[in-house]
Amino acid sequence: MGEVVRASLASVHVLKLVLPKGSLEKATFELFDAADLNVSRNSSVDYKAIIEDPRVDEVRILRPQEIPTYVAEGLFDIGITGRDWVEETGAQVESLGELKYSKATSKPVRVVVAVAGDSEVTSVADLPDGVRVTSEYPELTRRFFADRGVDADVRLSYGASEAKIPDIADCVVDITETGRALRAAGLKVIDTILTSYTEVVANPAAFADPEKRAAMDDIMTLLNGALDARGKVLLKVNVSAADRDAVLDVLPSAKSPTVNQLANGDYAIETVVEKRGINLLIPDLRAAGASDLLEIPITKIVK
Numbered sequence: 001m002g003e004v005v006r007a008s009l010a011s012v013h014v015l016k017l018v019l020p021k022g023s024l025e026k027a028t029f030e031l032f033d034a035a036d037l038n039v040s041r042n043s044s045v046d047y048k049a050i051i052e053d054p055r056v057d058e059v060r061i062l063r064p065q066e067i068p069t070y071v072a073e074g075l076f077d078i079g080i081t082g083r084d085w086v087e088e089t090g091a092q093v094e095s096l097g098e099l100k101y102s103k104a105t106s107k108p109v110r111v112v113v114a115v116a117g118d119s120e121v122t123s124v125a126d127l128p129d130g131v132r133v134t135s136e137y138p139e140l141t142r143r144f145f146a147d148r149g150v151d152a153d154v155r156l157s158y159g160a161s162e163a164k165i166p167d168i169a170d171c172v173v174d175i176t177e178t179g180r181a182l183r184a185a186g187l188k189v190i191d192t193i194l195t196s197y198t199e200v201v202a203n204p205a206a207f208a209d210p211e212k213r214a215a216m217d218d219i220m221t222l223l224n225g226a227l228d229a230r231g232k233v234l235l236k237v238n239v240s241a242a243d244r245d246a247v248l249d250v251l252p253s254a255k256s257p258t259v260n261q262l263a264n265g266d267y268a269i270e271t272v273v274e275k276r277g278i279n280l281l282i283p284d285l286r287a288a289g290a291s292d293l294l295e296i297p298i299t300k301i302v303k
């Protein structure tokens with residue numbers, strides 16, 4: 001990346017950002033905080049916000065359903081939404097990459113086709129023409145049923161879709177994350193239309209502009225750095241030369257630890273490990289001869 005472009009970022013607020021209100025709002029704000037792109041607003045019903053960063057101009061908070069279209073139209077340079085809404089709207093946007101978080105977990109949501117649990121139907125092909133399908137995703141649903149050769153009666157849903165089976169609709173196309181809503185309604189999944197992560201999308205003209213692109217890349221570096229650090233810690237230990245290999249054997253093999261020799265001939269070893277399992281790892285390291293163990297929280301990993 002050219003020096004000229006980067007130097008200019010210090011003084012120019014180049015990016016208009018749009019962030020999602022609703023399911024992804026809290027998780028998105030937490031991620032931006034962790035990325036040192038703190039989003040501040042006067043109250044939770046203030047839909048204009050500020051990020052104190054030289055690359056960011058204005059920040060709006062809008063429904064994720066509308067975000068791909070506004071970004072495609074150039075009202076915003078970048079936006080965060082779900083892949084589901086990019087597909088549903090068919091908006092012409094550039095993808096800057098997935099961000100692996102949902103409302104409740106780091107797993108993607110799935111857009112699924114579900115019917116009553118006691119139905120004889122086991123696949124979409126079993127559904128008759130005229131089947132009543134309710135969905136917040138009418139376009140995805142129409143395309144999917146047309147592909148399968150079923151002439152479905154697709155009705156737009158504004159939510160609580162699962163609860164409409166069996167009296168108001170025969171079939172639902174809805175997202176599922178933990179499966180809780182489907183279970184509560186006693187439904188069974190007969191097909192998956194799409195797996196959807198949260199995604200950062202950009203306006204194609206903004207993406208082609210070197211200055212805006214440089215700012216986008218910087219923001220993505222920070223967001224990905226914060227996401228990659230989640231659930232990880234830095235572990236530092238000291239060990240004698242005699243026990244060094246035993247300690248290295250205990251450390252997770254996928255990582256390559258940094259090993260430094262100290263003035264007294266001992267070794268200092270440091271490596272990033274998953275926080276999960278550290279309750280087993282620390283006593284094992286100690287038993288292998290490690291001492292002076294430090295477990296240090298980390299907030300970003302940028303490769």
Ligand SMILES: Nc1ncnc2c1ncn2[C@@H]1O[C@H](COP(=O)(O)OP(=O)(O)OP(=O)(O)O)[C@@H](O)[C@H]1O
Nearest residue numbers: 021022023024064081082084085102103109177196
């Ligand atoms: N568990 C989840 N439930 C709903 N949407 C989720 C979930 N996890 C991630 N998302 C993503 O959030 C976006 C939907 O956001 P939206 O604000 O419409 O959620 P919502 O749950 O419908 O909000 P509301 O509670 O206001 O209806 C989609 O892109 C979807 O993929």
Ligand SMILES: O=P(O)(O)OC[C@H]1O[C@H](OP(=O)(O)OP(=O)(O)O)[C@H](O)[C@@H]1O
Nearest residue numbers: 159160161174175176177178179180181
């Ligand atoms: O698999 P789960 O973890 O249960 O998540 C999926 C549920 O979350 C969403 O509902 P939402 O909260 O948006 O309510 P809504 O249907 O009124 O929009 C979605 O429509 C499902 O009902």
Ligand SMILES: [Mg+2]
Nearest residue numbers: 136158159160
């Ligand atoms: Mg909803």
